[in-house]
Amino acid sequence: xxxxxxPDEMHALVDKLQPEAQNLALETLAVQDPQAAETLASxxxxxxxxxxxxxxxxxxxxxxxLLQAAGRFSExxxxxxxxxxxxGIAASFVLAFGVGWxxxxxxxxxxxxxxxxxKGMAQHEFVRQASFAHAVYLPEKRHPVEVTAAExxxxxxxxxxxxxxxxxxxxxxxLGYELVGGRLLPGDIGARAQFMFQDAQGQRITLxxxxxxxxxxxxxxxxxxxxxxxxxxVPSFYWFDQGFGYALAGQISxxxxxxxxxxVYQQL
Amino acid sequence: MIxxxxxxxxxxxxxxxxxxxxxxxxxxxxxxxxxxxxCSRWRLWLAGTDLRKWLFTLMHxxxxxxxxxxxxxxxxxxxxxxxxxxxxxxxxDTSLSFAIDLQRCLxxxxxxxxxxxxxVTMEEMSYxxxxxxxxxxxxxxxxxxxxxxxxxxxxxDEPKERPAATKLGSNTQMAAPVLRRMK
Numbered sequence: 001x002x003x004x005x006x007p008d009e010m011h012a013l014v015d016k017l018q019p020e021a022q023n024l025a026l027e028t029l030a031v032q033d034p035q036a037a038e039t040l041a042s043x044x045x046x047x048x049x050x051x052x053x054x055x056x057x058x059x060x061x062x063x064x065x066l067l068q069a070a071g072r073f074s075e076x077x078x079x080x081x082x083x084x085x086x087x088g089i090a091a092s093f094v095l096a097f098g099v100g101w102x103x104x105x106x107x108x109x110x111x112x113x114x115x116x117x118x119k120g121m122a123q124h125e126f127v128r129q130a131s132f133a134h135a136v137y138l139p140e141k142r143h144p145v146e147v148t149a150a151e152x153x154x155x156x157x158x159x160x161x162x163x164x165x166x167x168x169x170x171x172x173x174x175l176g177y178e179l180v181g182g183r184l185l186p187g188d189i190g191a192r193a194q195f196m197f198q199d200a201q202g203q204r205i206t207l208x209x210x211x212x213x214x215x216x217x218x219x220x221x222x223x224x225x226x227x228x229x230x231x232x233x234v235p236s237f238y239w240f241d242q243g244f245g246y247a248l249a250g251q252i253s254x255x256x257x258x259x260x261x262x263x264v265y266q267q268l
Numbered sequence: 269m270i271x272x273x274x275x276x277x278x279x280x281x282x283x284x285x286x287x288x289x290x291x292x293x294x295x296x297x298x299x300x301x302x303x304x305x306x307c308s309r310w311r312l313w314l315a316g317t318d319l320r321k322w323l324f325t326l327m328h329x330x331x332x333x334x335x336x337x338x339x340x341x342x343x344x345x346x347x348x349x350x351x352x353x354x355x356x357x358x359x360x361d362t363s364l365s366f367a368i369d370l371q372r373c374l375x376x377x378x379x380x381x382x383x384x385x386x387x388v389t390m391e392e393m394s395y396x397x398x399x400x401x402x403x404x405x406x407x408x409x410x411x412x413x414x415x416x417x418x419x420x421x422x423x424x425d426e427p428k429e430r431p432a433a434t435k436l437g438s439n440t441q442m443a444a445p446v447l448r449r450m451k
Contacts, residue, residue, distance in 0.1 A: 069303035
């Protein structure tokens with residue numbers, strides 16, 4: 001082609017310009033370079049035709065098997081499962097995780113209250129107890145915790161023994177929160193633990209954890225679901241993993257809570 | 269951020285697959301495979317990034333794999349019958365036959381060229397997006413686009429020697445000398 005316009009410019013004329021500008025380009029080229037004008041006209045025609053090709057497919061009902069596959073994908077998006085932790089690609093993990101949580105919070109928020117309840121009374125009860133414990137001990141000035149951070153080793157040993165599972169206190173200092181201490185609390189089917197953290201401004205958050213009654217749960221015990229709960233008095237993130245529930249609560253922004261919950265999840 | 273559910277992308281995927289494969293069933297199989305792969309690899313998709321682009325990337329890779337394994341041609345050629353395609357298209361006669369011609373010419377393009385041309389025109393993607401989806405440099409996208417457009421022009425301008433019930437099998441035979449001419 002002996003065009004006055006190089007091929008890249010020609011493509012840009014076809015793919016990026018508004019119709020009026022294209023007409024102008026056509027007219028101009030027709031004078032300067034008739035051959036190029038012909039090419040342009042032909043490419044424009046092609047593009048217009050291809051944009052119409054199989055347009056009827058867009059209006060067709062989607063075949064059921066495709067809908068089902070799409071449904072499975074959406075389900076997975078909402079259910080982070082524990083094997084992810086093993087796959088663990090740290091960078092993508094943190095990002096996808098946080099956003100997944102947000103999506104999940106919105107998802108749950110859109111459901112009717114009865115649907116949420118139907119997810120499992122035990123979980124519902126767990127979250128209620130977590131926010132209750134949070135509300136009770138958070139404002140406590142003199143005895144916010146039973147065992148303080150100074151005795152962290154003892155605290156971990158003690159609570160691990162009482163909960164029947166080796167526990168770890170997550171380090172949240174990267175986000176400015178230090179351990180205040182922990183306490184033992186009663187739960188449905190055994191003991192629960194509450195860890196309290198505090199930042200330099202005295203803002204407190206709590207991590208509540210313990211076994212959840214599996215019998216009344218509908219979900220696979222190995223499955224982890226992340227939810228954001230903002231309806232109650234205290235915003236919290238909670239999830240369940242292998243029969244154990246976790247709830248991180250605090251009067252802080254959702255984004256901050258996500259970041260903290262991500263840190264917790266990575267360390268537990 | 270607008271979050272479109274995956275279902276919202278299915279019509280576009282089906283249409284693109286239809287043009288890519290030229291076959292109703294092969295197209296939906298390709299879409300199905302794409303969705304299945306999305307399910308098995310969803311962890312690799314960063315939530316919040318462009319789901320549409322990711323799905324088209326998965327589909328492109330699946331399609332190219334099929335082509336490399338010789339599956340597409342072998343599977344497609346005996347199953348495509350232009351009369352079947354005609355039944356699929358609801359349009360007045362002239363645009364119907366034009367659509368058939370267009371599809372027939374598309375199928376005579378090399379697969380990579382056809383993919384690029386369709387992503388740019390039918391799917392209205394930018395050259396950069398197409399480069400990412402097809403895993404090549406923008407320059408390669410541009411040269412494929414040039415070849416595809418030039419070739420389509422030749423093919424569409426060819427005198428129509430198309431009896432009503434031509435099978436694509438015979439088209440492939442016709443395509444062979446043309447492909448040689450390109451070298």
